[in-house]
Structures are given as C-alpha cells and as structure tokens.
Amino acid sequence: MSEEVYLSSEAQHLPTKRRRVTPEYQRTLRLDTETTQKEVYVVGTCLKASLNRSAPPSSKFFSVKCSPSVQYSITPTPQETSHLSPLLLHGNQLLLISMSQASDDLNDSKLCVRYYGEKKQVLGNAILHLTAVEISLDVDADRDGEVEKNNPNKASWKWGPGGHGAVLLVNCDSEQTGYRQPDHEKENITKVSDLKDMSLMVLRTKGPAKLPEGYKLTMHISQSDAESVRVFRSRGPGAKDTSSGSIFYSFFVKTYPLVLSNKVLSQEVPYFGGNAELNFHVEGLRFPDKDFSGFVSISLSLLERIGIEIPDTPIFTDRVMFRMSPWIMTPNTLQPMEVFICRTDDNYTLLQEMKNVVVKSGCELKVCPQFMNRGDRWIQDELEFGYVDSPHHHFPVVLDSPRDGKMADFPYEELLGPDFGYVTRTAHKREVTSLDSFGNLEVSPPVTVNGKHYPLGRIIIGVAFPTAETGRNMTKVIQDFLWAQKVQEPVALFSDWLLVGHVDEFMTFVPAPDRKGFRLLLASPDAGYKLFKKLQNDGHGQARLFEGVKDQTTLTVDEILADKGHQAENNYVQSCIDWNRDVLKRELGLEDADIIDLPILFKLVWDDSQNLGFKALAFYPDMVNMVVLGKNLAIPKPFGPKVNGCCALETEVSSLLECLGLSCTFIDNFYSYHKRLGELHCGSNVRRKPFDFKWWNMEM
DSSP, X not given: OTTOBOOOTTGGGOOOOSSOOOGGGEEEOOOOSXXXXXXXXXXXOEEEEETTXXXXXXXXXXXXXXXXXXXXXXESOOOOSOTTSOEEOOTTOEEEEEESSOOSSTTOEEEEEEEEOTTOOEEEEEEEEEEEEEEEEEOOTTOSSSOOSSOTTTTOXXXXXXXXXXXXXXXXXXXXXXXXXXXXXXXXXXXXXXXXXXXEEEEEEEESSSOOTTEEEEEEOOHHHHTTEEEEEOSSTTOOOOOOSXXXXXXXXXXXXXXXXXXXXXXXXXXXXXXXXXXXXEEEOOOOBTTBOSEEEEEXXXXXXXXXXXXXXXXXXXXXXXXXXXXXXXXXXSOEEEEEEEOOTTOHHHHHHHHHHHHHTTOEEEEEOHHHHTTOOXXXXXXXXXXXXXXXXEEEEEEEOTTOOTTTTHIIIIIOBTTBEEEEOOOOGGGOOGGGSGGXXXXXXXXXXXXXXXXXXXXXXXXXXXXXXXXXXXXHHXXXXXXXXXXXOOEEEEOTTBSSOOGGGTEEEEEOSSTTSEEEEEEEHHHHHHHHHHHHHTTOTTOEETTTOTTOOOEEHHHHHHOHHHHHHHHHHHHHHHHHHHHHHHHHTOOGXXXXXXXXXXXXXXXXXXXXXXXXXXXXXXXXSOEEETTEEEEEOOOOOEXXXXXXXXXXXXXXXXXXXXXXXXXXXXXXXXXXXXXTTTTEEEEEOOOSSOGGGOOO
8 A cells, every 4th residue: 555645634625526426426335444445436426435334343543545536525524633643433424535537547546444443553454446437428408409518407307498408309200212101110220311300419438448347338218218219329439420321221220229219228338448429319209198298318327247147236327308399380470381282173273373372472382183182172181280399400290180081191191201200199980070180270379378478379279168968079189199298288169069160160360560469360250240231231232142153042131131040040159259269368368459350150050960960150151261371361252242343251351451461362262162161271281480489498
C-alpha cells in the first residue's frame, strides 16, 4: 500500500461534480478485510459502505487512505483532532466514496480502510481497487432535436412549454415503395430512410479500453413496454447512419441489429473503450389506447458477475422514458394541401367545378379512379387524415374507419407509403353502424374553455342520445382510441336522430378574421322558415324550390309554409340541433356570436330496414356539408326559390359568410350525392398542413 497516501481533511470531502449524488445513485458496498476487492465505480454515483459492519472484532478506531483521484466523506462527520490520527469507530458510521472522472486503466485507483484496536494496534485492512467509468443512456429529453448528455429529466415526463421527456413516433409508414406493409410490422430495418421515423438514443461511455472481467452492459425493457417499442443498434461508435439507398437488404439487417423486442427483453450491448458513443434507434409500435398510456421506459444496467452459475447483479442502472406521439386531427382552419374525391359515372361536371375551387385554393386535387373506389363515392366516411409529430420529424397518418365499404383497401393500398402512415382499429362487424363512418368524426379549431386551452382543438363525434335505451353509437374501439390520444379531448354530440347519423350533416367550422378565428356553422330549420316567411311577406310565395332539377317535383314557398306536418318535423330537428348547440357552446367555450345559423330544412323518413324508425334527412342539399379550403368554400347547391333570378338560399348563405372574407362556390351535387344521402363533404376528404403548435407543449 506504499502508493497510497493520506488525504488532507479538506480533500477528504471533495464533492462529485458530474452528477448530483442522490439516494437513487447510491450503491451499498461491503468492505472486506480478508480479500482485496476490485470494484467498478460509475462516475456520478456514490458508493456507500458501513464502517462498523466490516470491522474486525474489538475494533475501536479506523483510518482511511486513498489515491488522489478518489474522494470520500464520513457520515456522521467525526469529531477528529487531527486528520492523521485514527478516528473513533461508531456503530452507524458510513463511508461515502466517489470519483470525479473516468479511469485510464483498470484498477488505477485505490482506497484502504485500516481498523485499530483499543491500543491502536492494526487489526485489519479493507483494500479496494477502483476502476471508474462514465456511463449514460441519453435521449432528447429537452425536445430540441438533439440528444443531450445526461439530462437529469430523461427518465420522466412533464407536459408544457417548460416540460421535459423524449418523444417517440409510431413507425406506421412504409419506406419500401411497392411493398405495402407498415414498417413497424417488418422484422428488420431495410432502408436507412426508415431511421428518421425512429428516435435516437445514445449510449455514452468513457473509461479504460475494456471493462474488468466479470462486468458487462445490458439493455432491458419490461414485457408490457416491449409490446409498444423496439430498439435497433447502429454498427459501432461514431458510425454514420447514411446510405445511397442501393445497398442490399442483408446489409441493413447486419448494420442495424435488433436489440430489444417483445421476444428479446434483455440483451448485452458492447462497451467501447475510451470516449465512445453508440447510437440506438427506438421505434414506436402502437398508438396510445385504452390499454396503453403511451409511455415506455428503456433501461441500461452495468452487471457484475458474482460467481459461476450465480445470476449477475446490477450495480448501476440508467433509465430513459419516451412518450408516443398521439394521432392528431386537423381542423378546417388549417391550410389545405390535398383534396381527395372519387370519380363516378355521374360526377364529371362536379369534378371539374371542384377542381376550379381546389386550384384557386392553391392545393392539389387527387381523384380516386373508379377501379380503386369500385363505386364507393363516400371517401370522407372511409378515412380521416391526421399526423404524428416529434422534435425531429413528422408525417401524415391516415386513420382507416371500421366502415369497410367497397373502397376499404384504398387507405392501405394507395396512401400508405414513405412518410405516409396508416392506423386502424378493428371492431366486431355486428357492432359497426353508420356512426362509425368518419363523416361522424370532426375536430374543432383551437379553443379555450373555462380557462383551459385546447391549442389543437377538440375532437367531435356523434353518438346516441344519453337517455336512449337503444340506438346507434360509434363503436367502443374507436372511441377508446380517440380518447387515449389525450391532446384533443373529444366532445360527444347527439347525432342518432339523423338517418345517416353523422355530425357533418348539421355542423362545420369556417375560418374567420375576428373573435376566436373561426365560426361554427349550424344547420337551422328555424333560420330556413324565417327566410321563407320573409320571402312570402315580400310577395315571393310562388317562388319554387328545385326549379331546373330534372325529375324533381317543385314546391312553392307558400306550399312549404302551409305544410304543418313538415314544420312539426323540423321543430323536432331544431330541438335536436339546439341540444347539440348547447353542448358545443359549453364544451368549446362559444358564445352565440361565434355561431352562424344556415337556413336548412329537414324531413323525417321511416327506415325499417335497420329498425331505426323515423330519422331525419336534409330536405334540399345540405349547405352545411361543405368543403372548406382556406377562404374558399365549395357548398352544395340548394336549388332554393329564386328571387330576381337568384337562389334566395344561396344569397342568404353568401351574405352570412362573405362578410368574413369567405368566397362561396355553389356546386350541383343533387343526383350524384344528395339523392344518395350525402353531400360534397361526404364525398371528399382534405389533407391539411399540421399545426405549428407542438403537442408536448400542452398544459395538462
């Protein structure tokens, strides 16, 4: 022990500067006076040894010697007379050992505790050889797109602009063109471009060229978390994740081996000597749902082998946490990028008119040909566009409804691809109703409700009336999925009063330059009757609805107002809409000034094919079922009574909306959509630009 020296009393209490020592990072160490010990110390932790527990019988005093690279302290602090004199041994004294930097060589630092008897004769020495290493498993915990070193908050999550915690994307796109399968369902990484859909995790180590014999690093995960995440490893420290894209499949499998999965919960990972970094790529496998909070943790442990056929013992564990990005919907107030619509035998003229509005709006029209849609024109009902987002990457994700009409394969076969993800939820066929079509799924613009801000808006769905003993509802698997995304807390409206049963039949949102930045548009029979009564009072009672519509019986304003049975039906419809109006005002924090009532009449029809009884349909094309493309609105042409050659319904709606800076284009969809129980919005779908706001900055 001649190479060891006493420290001065000042040096004995040098603090560790690389990581704050807390109970979480303290490890109990047993001192041994019989055998020289060799221990690996992880910089930033604290070794804690009981001085009395290892003392030989009859020990009364002790002293500590150590190399200059070792710091120690004693607690409770002894009342020493001289730092060179042996200290009195008490029953509860602890020796706390730390080192401030990694070792260059194995066992290059030492510490000795010497025990003395009553007359200060030496009774034994506990000799400790130390090898210090730096180990940290790092993620982008501060959400700036870079993996910082040893962020103290890397193992936890906090919402808000001052929050922390790493973000993970569900790798649900497909980088291989022509091979339709989400990447997270593939066994291996086949293209380097797939790495951008994963989150980088870095193992940083510093120390001697190798670990002492009997020590190893392992990465591990719980069985429950392994159902939601996989981990791949890069080929070595400092390796660049780049490729021309022309390298063979087998190369990528070998270059990025799978480390953790639901089949491999723990695996040894290499330790590289010196100052090294090893990249890992973490892949999300599933979205938050009823049985999954969205949080996953990954741990790295330094294990020590005690003996042959004896389990290894963890002496240090570092842990990181991720939260899966939610699936996020986009409201009408966001910029449109692509408009999707199906080509059918009867909508050629409609397509041309829609194309004009789309081009004027600066976005692209995507026409789904007949061989793809197979006669199914209701593309709004089949899918909903959303996206996922992280600090380093985002991409659109289509949610495929359980409706599964004739174009059921379209979202998977035509949309899934590079940087275009896909997700669906499967329901029992007997549970699926018209309310599971995604005309029954909308989202509001950002709102503030009783002081709580929803910067991404709130999802809106339609369900059965709360007191109804029977009725159609959106299936539970879809509702559970939507609620689990958390960032767009859903609002449930009553839509089962409608024959089709979709919320887009009586409401939509349009952008506005004032107030909350939008207006809620509601279908209103009351507004319809008010307009028709004004027409009658102004001498236009003989003006006719449906003029110019082939094979459609026309009706005068006087005839409509004289039909008391029809008015009673619309009183019922208005009461249903008013119920929803109150819910929307309460749940979205709206006032009456934020709502515009559009003059739309309905009719009740008996449907015994599904044992539904009387349900409501729009009496003339439902103008609220419009397509919103920035300031341009594509609105179903209502064929209302004409005054001075102009449709009074179009004139009224234009006067209500054009004062907001909106441009109204009325498009004839009478036979192509309206007579088939839908309108323009039902027959189209819009992919929009994502929010600038980052979901992890929400205050929850």
